[in-house]
Amino acid sequence: MHLRDQRHCYPGRNLTTVREVRDVWDRILAERSEAEGETISLSQTGKTAVARVDHGRWLIDCECGDAAFAWAAHPEAACMGCGAVYGVQFPPAETVAKAEAVLDGRREANRNWFPDRETVKDLRAENLLGGDVAVGFDVIVGGG
Numbered sequence: 349m350h351l352r353d354q355r356h357c358y359p360g361r362n363l364t365t366v367r368e369v370r371d372v373w374d375r376i377l378a379e380r381s382e383a384e385g386e387t388i389s390l391s392q393t394g395k396t397a398v399a400r401v402d403h404g405r406w407l408i409d410c411e412c413g414d415a416a417f418a419w420a421a422h423p424e425a426a427c428m429g430c431g432a433v434y435g436v437q438f439p440p441a442e443t444v445a446k447a448e449a450v451l452d453g454r455r456e457a458n459r460n461w462f463p464d465r466e467t468v469k470d471l472r473a474e475n476l477l478g479g480d481v482a483v484g485f486d487v488i489v490g491g492g
């Protein structure tokens with residue numbers, strides 16, 4: 349089980365390319381603009397956001413309070429709430445692979461990671477302490 353990103357997160361869509369992701373952004377914002385009677389369009393913020401993992405999904409936080417899905421292969425993320433576009437900073441691929449292995453041992457709701465604040469070692473410790481309850485936690489504690 350790998351972490352989900354822009355390819356897997358938009359409702360009812362299974363995307364494979366950056367182009368397809370950007371087409372979905374246009375479609376979602378066009379649909380929302382029509383539904384709400386006010387135009388919501390993509391706008392470059394010129395800012396970079398640090399990607400984090402929330403419930404097994406890569407995302408960034410938008411200044412409007414919403415979140416935007418991210419993908420390591422795509423240098424940008426767009427908020428579908430307000431249209432803001434950000435550059436995205438991911439941890440090194442090697443670090444991501446290690447973190448994924450630790451997060452895989454958790455229920456989806458507990459697959460959370462702030463790469464700018466938590467190391468992979470921190471994630472392992474959380475699994476052992478049950479602070480972010482891991483699958484198999486009872487077994488680990490029972491064997492202690």
Ligand SMILES: [Zn+2]
Pocket residue numbers: 410411412413414427428429430431432
């Ligand atoms: Zn926003």
